[in-house]
Amino acid sequence: MSGDSAKVENPRRHALVKLKRDIEHEMHDLQNLLKKPSADVGEKRSWAGPNATTWHSDIEGRRKAMLAQLGSLLPAVQAEINKAPEKVSPAAAKLMQLDLRR
Incomplete structure (x- = not known):
């Protein structure tokens, strides 16, 4: 037995x-998460005033941070695939399968 004939698919790479693929599928929903609540509040929208403005700023900050993290997620997973x-x-492969079950 020599070379690739004794090799099998890498379970970690497959995972x-x-x-x-799952992240790419969910990315659209994740990118739009908090967009509508943020747009509906502050500056003469459904809820206005100083508290609404503070809430709007906070939710927009959280949304931007989340989008930044999402933006780095796919490249990080691709780097591991590579x-x-x-x-x-x-x-x-057997050891990897056992490790993936944890």
């Missing part, structure tokens, strides 16, 4: 690819 070999030994 990372699935994670990336590091993971496509094929590994059966023994390594």
Whole structure:
């Protein structure tokens, strides 16, 4: 037995690819999260005044921070995918599967 014939699909890489696909699928909803509540409050909208302005500023700050974190999520997952070999030994694959079940 030599070379790639003894190798199997890398379970960790497979899990990372699935994670990336799932994130991409949810990204639109996540990017729009808090957008409507933020737009509805402050500056003569459904709720106005100093408290509304403070709330609006706070929610917009949180939304921007969340979007920044989301923006770095896909590249981080892709970097891990790029590091993971496509094929590994059966023994390594078994250990990875056990680790992924935790």
